[in-house]
Amino acid sequence: MPELPEVEVMRRNIEAHVLHAGLRKVDVLDPRLTTSLPQNWENAVVNNELSETRRVGKYLFLFFGKTWLHLHFGMTGSIVFVPTNDHLPKYSRLALDFDNGLRMCFTDPRTFGKMDVVNRVESFLSTKKLGRDLLDATEDDAKKMFVNRKISAKAILLKQKEVAGIGNWLADEALFRQKIHPATPGGSLSERKAQHLLDEAKRIAVEAIDADTHYGDFPDHFFVHHRKENNDCPCGMGKIEKVQLAGRSTYFCSTCQS
DNA sequence: CGATCTGTTAGTAG
DNA sequence: ACTACTAACAGATC
Structure with missing residues (x-):
């Protein structure tokens, strides 16, 4: 589910299927999705071609000549392409019909x-x-986000206002690889350690994108393969523990991470 | 049946 | 004004 790597893979998938295709029709299947949109918002996008896509953090933007459509996927949102007259995939909330015969569906069981x-x-x-x-x-971002902070390194990594795109598994993965206990107060990390941590998160994101965010295809060294309470840590010495931090389940090995 | 889940945000308290 | 914490959103899965 959608953290930065997942959204980036969706963006690339959208470009592969419908970049420069014309949008012919918009179907809102879940009216809750559009309650805060202006009246007749469809007119700003229909009959235009998808000319550009952008992603910042977990936010996706699609440009239709006059205006950008912004999508956020919450916990369970996804993009599925089907032929225009096929059955809608389950949990479709929005369908965009393109003039190349493809229908782009925004599916989202939990509707966040x-x-x-x-x-x-x-x-x-x-x-x-x-x-x-x-x-x-940048290294400067890493320095600024952790310095003088009392809250946990995990909570800081999850803050989209600091650096956009890190979610729960990616934060755990970076902390494990850098051997930092997730509850470590941000301010007690050295500048160098903070930079390594953010750099690690960036590398993980790239590796995950390269594997098309199919977890099964992630390299063996990924912590996500062991990220379950009471699993043996790959270090061979400890068990994976679970705690709540920043309101999120956080998995770590207290032998490796101190 | 109850707990859990990869996200955000309104509300609250300090 | 900012910081930090909680509940709420909803439904599949284990």
């Missing part, structure tokens, strides 16, 4: 996903106060 139309991506990002995308994060 969101959609909006925006004129400028930059103003959307500043309203949200979203941090820089993880893949573009």
Whole structure:
């Protein structure tokens, strides 16, 4: 489910299927998705071609000539392509019909996903106060986000206002690989350690994208393969423990991570 | 049946 | 004004 790597893979998949295709028809299948949109918002996108896509953190933007369609996938949102007259996939909330015979469906069983139309991506990002995308994060970002902070390193990694795109499994993965206990207060990490941590998160994101975010295809060294309570840690010395941090289940090995 | 889940945000308290 | 924590959103899965 959608953290930065998953959203990036969806973005690439969308480009592969419908970049420069014309949008012919919009079907809103779950009206809750569009309650806060302007009246007749469809007119701003229909009969235009999808000319550009962007992703910042977990947010996806599709440009239809006049305006951007913004999608956020929540916990269970996804994009599925089917032939235009095929059955809709289960949990479809929105369907976009393109003139190349493909229908792009936004599926979302838990319905935490969101959609909006925006004129400028930059103003959307500043309203949200979203941090820089993880893949573009700098050493300076790493220094600033952890320094003088009392909250846990895990909580800081999850803050989209610091760096955008890290979710629960990616945060656990980076902390495990850098041997940092997830509850470590951000401010007690050295500048160097903070930079290594953010750099690790970036590398993980790239590796996950390269594997098309199919977890089974992730390299063996990925912590995600062991990320379950009471599993043996690959270090051979400890068991994986589970705690709640920042309201999220957090898995780690207290032997490796201190 | 009850607990859990890879996200965000309104509300609350400090 | 900012920081940090919680509940809520909803349904499949174990």
